[in-house]
Amino acid sequence: MTTVETAVGTAKTMVLNMGPQHPSTHGVLRILLELDGETVVKAVPDLGYLHTGIEKSCEDKTYSQAITLTDRMDYLNPLGNNLVYCLAVEKLLGLEVPKRAQYVRVMMVELQRISSHLVWLGTHAIDLGAMSVFLYCFREREEILKIFELFAGQRMMTSYIRIGGLALDPPAGWRQPVERFLKMMPSRVDEYETLLTENRIWIGRTKGVGYISPEDAIALSMSGPTLRAAGVAYDNRKVFPYSSYEEFNFNVPTRTDSDCYARYLVRVAEMRESLKIIRQAFDKIKDEGPIKADAPGIIPPQREKMKTEMEALIYHFKIFTEGFSPPPGEAFVTIESPRGELGCFVASDGSPKPLRVHFRSPSYINLQALPKLIEGQLISDVIACIGTIDIVLGEVDR
Amino acid sequence: MTEPASKNANVVAECLRSWNPKAVAEVSEYRGETTIVVPRELLQATAEHCRQDAKLQYNFLTDATCVDRFPAEPRFELNYHLVSIPRREKVRLRVWLSGNDPVVDSLVPVWPGANWLEREIFDLFGIRFSGHPDLRRILLPEDWEGYPLRRDYPVEGYRDVPNTGELFRKSSTP
Numbered sequence: 001m002t003t004v005e006t007a008v009g010t011a012k013t014m015v016l017n018m019g020p021q022h023p024s025t026h027g028v029l030r031i032l033l034e035l036d037g038e039t040v041v042k043a044v045p046d047l048g049y050l051h052t053g054i055e056k057s058c059e060d061k062t063y064s065q066a067i068t069l070t071d072r073m074d075y076l077n078p079l080g081n082n083l084v085y086c087l088a089v090e091k092l093l094g095l096e097v098p099k100r101a102q103y104v105r106v107m108m109v110e111l112q113r114i115s116s117h118l119v120w121l122g123t124h125a126i127d128l129g130a131m132s133v134f135l136y137c138f139r140e141r142e143e144i145l146k147i148f149e150l151f152a153g154q155r156m157m158t159s160y161i162r163i164g165g166l167a168l169d170p171p172a173g174w175r176q177p178v179e180r181f182l183k184m185m186p187s188r189v190d191e192y193e194t195l196l197t198e199n200r201i202w203i204g205r206t207k208g209v210g211y212i213s214p215e216d217a218i219a220l221s222m223s224g225p226t227l228r229a230a231g232v233a234y235d236n237r238k239v240f241p242y243s244s245y246e247e248f249n250f251n252v253p254t255r256t257d258s259d260c261y262a263r264y265l266v267r268v269a270e271m272r273e274s275l276k277i278i279r280q281a282f283d284k285i286k287d288e289g290p291i292k293a294d295a296p297g298i299i300p301p302q303r304e305k306m307k308t309e310m311e312a313l314i315y316h317f318k319i320f321t322e323g324f325s326p327p328p329g330e331a332f333v334t335i336e337s338p339r340g341e342l343g344c345f346v347a348s349d350g351s352p353k354p355l356r357v358h359f360r361s362p363s364y365i366n367l368q369a370l371p372k373l374i375e376g377q378l379i380s381d382v383i384a385c386i387g388t389i390d391i392v393l394g395e396v397d398r
Numbered sequence: 399m400t401e402p403a404s405k406n407a408n409v410v411a412e413c414l415r416s417w418n419p420k421a422v423a424e425v426s427e428y429r430g431e432t433t434i435v436v437p438r439e440l441l442q443a444t445a446e447h448c449r450q451d452a453k454l455q456y457n458f459l460t461d462a463t464c465v466d467r468f469p470a471e472p473r474f475e476l477n478y479h480l481v482s483i484p485r486r487e488k489v490r491l492r493v494w495l496s497g498n499d500p501v502v503d504s505l506v507p508v509w510p511g512a513n514w515l516e517r518e519i520f521d522l523f524g525i526r527f528s529g530h531p532d533l534r535r536i537l538l539p540e541d542w543e544g545y546p547l548r549r550d551y552p553v554e555g556y557r558d559v560p561n562t563g564e565l566f567r568k569s570s571t572p
Contacts, residue, residue: 048537055522056546060553091429218483221459221511232483234458239486329428332479332490334460345477347465360461360479368514397537 013041016379020049024127024383027393031370031382038379043371050397058357062323063089064163066357071157073359074395076116079108079148080337082161085357087242088344089163091331093298093324100289101165102244107178107281108151108160109243109335110274114185115144116338117267121192124264124387128205133195140188143181150174164299165292170285182279189271196264206260210373210385214258220369224340224362225266226389230258236336243335247284248277260388267390298324323352339363339390359398363391406487407432413453414444421447433477433490441493442503442529448480448491449508456480456489459505462515464523468549472496474525478505495525504530522547 013036020028028049034042054073058066070085071078083105090097097105122137145155150171152158160167196202212222214230227234235252237245253269255262292299300319301312318324328350334343340362347356366389373385404427411425411434421444424435436444448456458481465475474495481488493502504527505512516527517536524545527533535542544551 048535048539051537053546056553059549094429218458219510221509221515223460234483239483240488330431330433330465330477331429332431332461332477332488341460343461343479345461345463345479349467355467356463356465358461358463360463364514364518365511368511 012036018382020046025386025393026123026391027396029367029386029391029393029396031386033379033382035379040374040377040379040382043374043382045367045370047367047393048397050393052398054398055357055359058354060353062352063326063354064319064323066354067162068157068159070359071159072394073361073398074337074339074342074363074392075156076119076392077112077337077339077342078157078159079112079161080335080342081359082159083109083243084333084335084337084342084344084359085346086161086163087335088331088333088346089326090293091333092326092329092346092348093163093295095164095293095295095298097165097243097293098290099244100286101291101293103281103284104166104170104291105161105243106245106248107278107285108148110277110281111144111147111181113274113338114271115141117271118144120267120338120387120390121264124384124390125196125202127383127387128202130196130199130202133192136188136192136195140185143177143184147174147177147181150177162292164295165290169291175282178278178282182275182282185275186272189268189275193268197268203261205384206264206388207257209260209377209381210388211257211259212369212373216372217258217369220372221365222340222369224336224338224366224390225263225270226340226366226369228252228254229262229266231256236334236341240334242333248280250274250276260384263388325350325352334360337362339392339395340366359395361395361398363389363393364396364398367391367396404430404432406489407434410434410448410454410489413451414447417447417451418443431488431490433492435492435494438493438495438502441491442505442508445478445480445491445505445508448489455482455484456487458483459509459511459515460488462505462512462519464519464525464547466523466547466549468497474500474523476502476519476525500525501528502526503528504533506530521545524548 013034016033016035018033019025019030030046032044033040054069070081073081118137118141122134125133148158149155152160214232217227217230233252233254250273253266255266296315301315305312306316326348328348330347332345334341342362343360345358346354349355374382407425407427411422414421421440423437426433448454460481461479463477467473472494476493478491519525520533521535521537
């Protein structure tokens, strides 16, 4: 852990310890701030308070068992984490996922993106003193969580996306709540904008705060809305499409100001784009069709088949006792999570347990740019800058 | 296990070979991903060339990670995943490191974003990056002993000797 000695102030400056228990750090992040009056001279982030060794634990589980661990990294984007891990294992296996399952995945992940942006918007606004936005955002997030509960039986740690497809068929009557949400949401996004976009205090707190140049942002490996607010239209859904994203029509919102206000506008615009994608996926999902790949020995057989077919019973037994073994090799997949480029690297040595699972977590890498954003700024802007990166400490520390 | 090299693999390999014939030790293609194995001494120069060359333009370092192939030797396999945002291509640079001398040049001078990625590998695998400006543990406490992501480190840690360093041992001995 970083000790205070690494950041001792000179006679003119003082060192302020911010966190790990600080409401605006969105978890347990500690930052050592060297201050000259109210100006930040140096910032040293200190992390690891939530390190749980998820990557090591994955090595001791079979490929399917490790899915439940991925939910718990980025707890605002569990479905995205499931997706990136499953895509990596599917790539390793060379599995083809049925279209219907791919569309359901897209719909769920985009709902998750909206819910994650809602939590971000609410908490970011509360950090900067706008209390009511938080209540509005959580009202709509609740609707999304109800949809997840309907689909997966769980509100947050759904583990709904599985290797080769989905855990369950979409439940009967799933269209009504999604339809209701799609009808309601555009006007709700307008509502948030009336509260903030032209609010003079909001503009004063965010405009021109936390600037980073596009060259620096790329050099520091930043991704997601933070990079797009700097004018770089890099979105994995467009650049390296996965899960049939190439069939969807949507724009990648970008801004060029690269400050906290621009990042706010990018994320709000992204919510509107996600609604477009959900609508298209909603129309593409057929009522009938497979939701799992046809791969005996990897995908657990249907319950009814197990009762009548000997082979299905054997496969079931083998999958749940020893798992399946992908051929030796590596796969690296990146997707666009609400926070940026989420990557998963899986290496297999031909045994039923992964040799190595590594997650490229966007929060971790974006957080690296925090000192660059806040050095030379005022101490009150530190809060705005932490909020604007949209970090989830569960994912930073893993 | 290997597939025929894709167009991108050929472009990268040719470009690197024409720059320095020794830079490419091996090219492989698996599941549509290109891997270029680079000799350890040439890693930094090759990465710099990948970033600057007008034909390659790998300007974005997306990820760096390590795989421990214990007990095989050389046991550590370092993977750097590069993305070219203008060309929309990915490539993986790989370096092999032996267990008794796990040192490699840092890529921080090429991409400042490599800083925390390398610190994480140092923290969890014990690989040292020469030329790194701030090589300290990042996720684990500074007094942690051992490198947990190595394959010879038990998944549940060392139960009988709790691995929390000096502090714990002092307080737990009567």
